Amino acid sequence: MDRAFDFEVCAGEGEARAGVLTTRRGAIETPVFMPVGTAGTVKGIRFEELESSDLDARIILGNTYHLWLRPGIEAIKACGGLHKFIGWNRAMLTDSGGFQVWSLGALRKITEEGTEFRSHIDGSLCFLSPEVSMEVQVALGAEIAMAFDECAPGEATQEEARRSMELTLRWAKRSKEAFEKLQGSVLPPPLGEGWGEGLASSKPSPLSPLPGGEGQSAESQTNNLRYQQALFGIVQGAGHLDLRRESLERTVEIGFDGYAIGGLSVGEEKHVMMEVIEEIAPRMPPDKPRYLMGVGTPEDLIEAVARGVDMFDCVLPTRNGRNGQAFTARGKLNIKNARYALDQKPLDESCSCSVCARHTRAFIRHLYQSGEMLASILLTHHNLAFFLDTMKRVRQAIRSGQFAKFRREFTEQLHCGLG
Numbered sequence: 001m002d003r004a005f006d007f008e009v010c011a012g013e014g015e016a017r018a019g020v021l022t023t024r025r026g027a028i029e030t031p032v033f034m035p036v037g038t039a040g041t042v043k044g045i046r047f048e049e050l051e052s053s054d055l056d057a058r059i060i061l062g063n064t065y066h067l068w069l070r071p072g073i074e075a076i077k078a079c080g081g082l083h084k085f086i087g088w089n090r091a092m093l094t095d096s097g098g099f100q101v102w103s104l105g106a107l108r109k110i111t112e113e114g115t116e117f118r119s120h121i122d123g124s125l126c127f128l129s130p131e132v133s134m135e136v137q138v139a140l141g142a143e144i145a146m147a148f149d150e151c152a153p154g155e156a157t158q159e160e161a162r163r164s165m166e167l168t169l170r171w172a173k174r175s176k177e178a179f180e181k182l183q184g185s186v187l188p189p190p191l192g193e194g195w196g197e198g199l200a201s202s203k204p205s206p207l208s209p210l211p212g213g214e215g216q217s218a219e220s221q222t223n224n225l226r227y228q229q230a231l232f233g234i235v236q237g238a239g240h241l242d243l244r245r246e247s248l249e250r251t252v253e254i255g256f257d258g259y260a261i262g263g264l265s266v267g268e269e270k271h272v273m274m275e276v277i278e279e280i281a282p283r284m285p286p287d288k289p290r291y292l293m294g295v296g297t298p299e300d301l302i303e304a305v306a307r308g309v310d311m312f313d314c315v316l317p318t319r320n321g322r323n324g325q326a327f328t329a330r331g332k333l334n335i336k337n338a339r340y341a342l343d344q345k346p347l348d349e350s351c352s353c354s355v356c357a358r359h360t361r362a363f364i365r366h367l368y369q370s371g372e373m374l375a376s377i378l379l380t381h382h383n384l385a386f387f388l389d390t391m392k393r394v395r396q397a398i399r400s401g402q403f404a405k406f407r408r409e410f411t412e413q414l415h416c417g418l419g
């Protein structure tokens with residue numbers, strides 16, 4: 001095995017696919033949901049819980065922008081890379097920082113070279129470019145890095161969206177060049193002790209031998225460095241399908257280990273988002289993972305899987321959990337609602353997570369109303385369990401040829417209301 005990153009599609013139904021993404025830190029079955037760990041932590045939940053059989057998150061996302069500004073790359077390097085620093089031994093994906101900087105709006109200035117912006121922490125002037133983003137992401141050492149892109153607003157005109165897409169393509173080329181140079185110049189960060197623990201229950205692991213592992217010769221290490229990290233390219237083009245198709249074609253020409261659909265869920269209407277996914281996902285290279293960035297609700301995930309997407313990330317389960325909202329098989333539940341004051345049912349009667357096994361809606365509502373931090377912790381745990389379990393059921397359904405039935409039943413139940 002000469003690669004530390006591989007992807008294989010094992011089953012399909014319509015456009016939906018079930019596969020396995022292999023990284024040096026574990027096998028990840030797809031379609032997969034990646035909890036968002038903005039500042040090196042998935043807010044409100046310990047890593048032990050993420051690794052527990054309840055959740056079993058195989059890969060989490062880290063935000064380059066946040067980690068770069070604080071604690072900073074030198075600190076993370078001095079602590080042995082991101083995995084070691086935060087104490088997470090499973091796989092990670094880092095974004096490029098492009099989207100966060102773009103979200104700063106008036107605080108940033110975009111030029112051909114890159115993006116100049118004011119730090120949201122201390123107001124200092126910072127500069128992020130494809131080269132800087134690659135340097136930061138290589139230092140962080142996640143299994144998957146993302147090309148530095150520019151996102152056009154959801155309502156961008158054809159002209160604005162084209163300008164943004166062309167810039168993203170030039171940045172994609174620069175990202176790849178910088179990334180390849182850096183992959184050849186750094187040693188892989190150590191995996192750390194206990195990596196892969198808790199993965200024993202996964203399908204036979206195609207993990208070994210590991211690049212840079214003990215007992216390998218210097219030569220084999222050098223040969224494997226090229227594949228130390230994977231780099232994904234990002235398709236842009238706002239809601240314009242012709243631009244999206246062109247962006248995909250030209251991004252694939254540059255050549256990446258996987259491809260993402262970016263710039264969705266940024267203010268466009270839902271039907272526009274689904275049209276873009278439907279147009280683009282099935283045209284993406286069939287042998288590479290397809291990642292839909294920053295989307296969405298459980299229903300969005302299932303609809304995107306039906307259109308051929310393999311990977312997702314979204315802050316909804318954690319952010320909404322902190323705001324008192326639970327996702328359930330019968331739709332969203334707002335724990336602030338007085339109707340739950342004496343409710344003895346769990347958040348979701350069909351959920352098998354440890355929160356639903358133990359606590360009632362009445363108690364969690366009481367915690368929330370009292371401003372207890374445990375309310376956020378319990379809601380976050382349940383929401384992540386619901387998202388991760390839904391994806392597990394999606395995978396099983398695709399593998400057994402039952403996805404169409406699953407999708408229909410899931411959607412029907414979602415709209416039948418809370419008991």
Ligand SMILES: [Zn+2]
Nearest residue numbers: 351353356382
């Ligand atoms: Zn639950």
